[in-house]
Amino acid sequence: MTSEAFDVVVVGAGAAGMMAAAEAGRRGRRVLVIDHARAPGEKIRISGGGRCNFTNTGTGVANFLGENPRFAASALGRFTAADFVARVDKAGIGWHEKTLGQLFCDDSAKQIVRMLTDGMRDAGVTLRLNTGVAAVARDGDGFALELADGGRVKTASLVVASGGKSIPKMGATGWGYEIARQFGLRVTETRPALVPLTFEAGLLEQTTPLAGVALEASVSAGKTRFDEAMLFTHRGLSGPAVLQISSYWREGEAITVRMAPGVDVLGRLKAAKGENGGKAQVATALGAVVPRRLADWLCAREGVQGKLAEVGDKGLARLDGAVNGWTVKPVGSEGYRTAEVTLGGVATEALDQTTMAAKGVPGLYFIGEVVDITGWLGGYNFQWAWSSGWAAGQVC
Incomplete structure (x- = not known):
C-alpha cells in the first residue's frame, strides 16, 4: 500500500x-x-x-x-x-x-x-x-x-x-x-463541564412551574461562587451561573443559590409592610425583588401568603432565607450531551x-x-x- x-x-x-x-x-x-x-x-x-x-x-x-x-x-x-x-x-x-x-x-x-x-x-x-x-x-x-x-x-x-x-x-x-x-x-x-444541573424527581416536580424563569443570581459550591444569570428549566437549573458552577460541583454536594444577591430582602419586605397599612400582598412585595412567578412559588412553598400586615417578621425572615439562602442538592448533570466542554x-x-x-x-x-x-x-x-x-x- x-x-x-x-x-x-x-x-x-x-x-x-x-x-x-x-x-x-x-x-x-x-x-x-x-x-x-x-x-x-x-x-x-x-x-x-x-x-x-x-x-x-x-x-x-x-x-x-x-x-x-x-x-x-x-x-x-x-x-x-x-x-x-x-x-x-x-x-x-x-x-x-x-x-x-x-x-x-x-x-x-x-x-x-x-x-x-x-x-x-x-x-x-x-x-x-x-x-x-x-x-x-x-x-x-x-x-x-x-x-x-x-x-x-x-x-x-x-x-x-x-x-x-x-x-x-x-x-x-x-x-x-x-x-x-x-x-x-x-x-x-x-x-x-459547563453543563446544566439536574434535580431528583420530587424537587423537579416542585420547580416545574418555574421553567423559563430567568434572573441574575449568585450560585456557589464550596468556596467558589459565580454571579451571573440563572435559568429554571424543565430538568433543573441552567444559565451562565449554573454552567460555571457545574465545573466545580461534584455529585453528593449541595449548591447555594442567592436569587437576589446584594439585596436586603427582609429589609425590603419590612419597608413594604410599613407602607399603606401593609395592605399589599406578600407575593406582590416579593415580586418587586424577584420575578413574580418565582415570588408566588416561594410564598406558596414557605407558607407565607396573604397581606403583609397579616405576616409576622418570622415569616418575612423565612422568605428572605428562601430567596438568598436556597440550598439544593442536584443529582447530576445533563452529561456530555449538552456539556460545552x-x-x-x-x-x-x-x-x-x-x-x-x-x-x-x-x-x-x-x-x-x-x-x-x-x-x-x-x-x-x-x-x-x-x-x-x-x-x-x-x-x-
Missing part, C-alpha cells in the same frame, strides 16, 4: 487544530488536517448562539481549571486575546463586547470558521474531511496513520486536536485520550508547556480541549484553543 507523506498531520479541524495547521503551514511545513466531520469548525459554528464568543479580554490563568492551571500561562502569555482580536480585525469581522469581557461576532460565527479555513488555504494546508483515523503507530522517527477509508499517511509530527467528549451528536469521542494512553501519557479523570484530559505533566509536545515521544503534540486545561464560560476555552494551537504551530 502506498503512503502519502506530510511534515505535519493535525487530527481535528476545530479551533485549536486549524490554528496549529495554519501556523505550521506558514513556516513552510507540508500540513494535512484530518477530521471525520463533514465540515470544519462545527463547535465554533454553533457557539455563542451562532455568534461565537471567540475570546475574553480578561483571560488569565485564574479562569482555568485542571490539575495544574499554571501550565496554560506560557501559551496564553505568548498568544493573547489581543493577538486573536488583531486577526479578527484584519479579516474585517465586526465584533462587540458583552458582559465580563466576552467578545462576540456582530454577524455570524461562520466568519471565524472562514477566517481559519482561509488561513489554512493561504498557508498551503490540505484539509481532508469525512476522514477517520483507524490506527496510529510509531514509524521510525515519525508516525504512520491508517485511515478509515483504507488510506495510509506518514508524518514527522502528529498534532492531536480532537477535542473531548462533549456534544457526541457532533462526533465528539475520547479518541485523543486513547492516543495519549497508547503512547504512555496519563489521562486525568474526565467529566462534563470536557473537564480533565491529557495530564499537563506529560506535556511541554511551551510547545505542547509530549515528553518522551518526539513529534507528538496535544492541544486544545483534549488537554487537562478547562476554561470558564465566556470565551476562555476558545482562547486556550487559539493559544495552545499557536504554540504547537511554531514548532511542529
Whole structure:
C-alpha cells in the first residue's frame, strides 16, 4: 500500500487544530488536517448562539481549571486575546463586547470558521474531511496513520486536536485520550463541564412551574461562587451561573443559590409592610425583588401568603432565607450531551508547556480541549484553543 507523506498531520479541524495547521503551514511545513466531520469548525459554528464568543479580554490563568492551571500561562502569555482580536480585525469581522469581557461576532460565527479555513488555504494546508483515523503507530522517527477509508499517511509530527467528549451528536469521542494512553501519557479523570444541573424527581416536580424563569443570581459550591444569570428549566437549573458552577460541583454536594444577591430582602419586605397599612400582598412585595412567578412559588412553598400586615417578621425572615439562602442538592448533570466542554484530559505533566509536545515521544503534540486545561464560560476555552494551537504551530 502506498503512503502519502506530510511534515505535519493535525487530527481535528476545530479551533485549536486549524490554528496549529495554519501556523505550521506558514513556516513552510507540508500540513494535512484530518477530521471525520463533514465540515470544519462545527463547535465554533454553533457557539455563542451562532455568534461565537471567540475570546475574553480578561483571560488569565485564574479562569482555568485542571490539575495544574499554571501550565496554560506560557501559551496564553505568548498568544493573547489581543493577538486573536488583531486577526479578527484584519479579516474585517465586526465584533462587540458583552458582559465580563466576552467578545462576540456582530454577524455570524461562520466568519471565524472562514477566517481559519482561509488561513489554512493561504498557508498551503490540505484539509481532508469525512476522514477517520483507524490506527496510529510509531514509524521510525515519525508516525504512520491508517485511515478509515483504507488510506495510509506518514508524518514527522502528529498534532492531536480532537477535542473531548462533549456534544457526541457532533462526533465528539475520547479518541485523543486513547492516543495519549497508547503512547504512555496519563489521562486525568474526565467529566462534563459547563453543563446544566439536574434535580431528583420530587424537587423537579416542585420547580416545574418555574421553567423559563430567568434572573441574575449568585450560585456557589464550596468556596467558589459565580454571579451571573440563572435559568429554571424543565430538568433543573441552567444559565451562565449554573454552567460555571457545574465545573466545580461534584455529585453528593449541595449548591447555594442567592436569587437576589446584594439585596436586603427582609429589609425590603419590612419597608413594604410599613407602607399603606401593609395592605399589599406578600407575593406582590416579593415580586418587586424577584420575578413574580418565582415570588408566588416561594410564598406558596414557605407558607407565607396573604397581606403583609397579616405576616409576622418570622415569616418575612423565612422568605428572605428562601430567596438568598436556597440550598439544593442536584443529582447530576445533563452529561456530555449538552456539556460545552470536557473537564480533565491529557495530564499537563506529560506535556511541554511551551510547545505542547509530549515528553518522551518526539513529534507528538496535544492541544486544545483534549488537554487537562478547562476554561470558564465566556470565551476562555476558545482562547486556550487559539493559544495552545499557536504554540504547537511554531514548532511542529
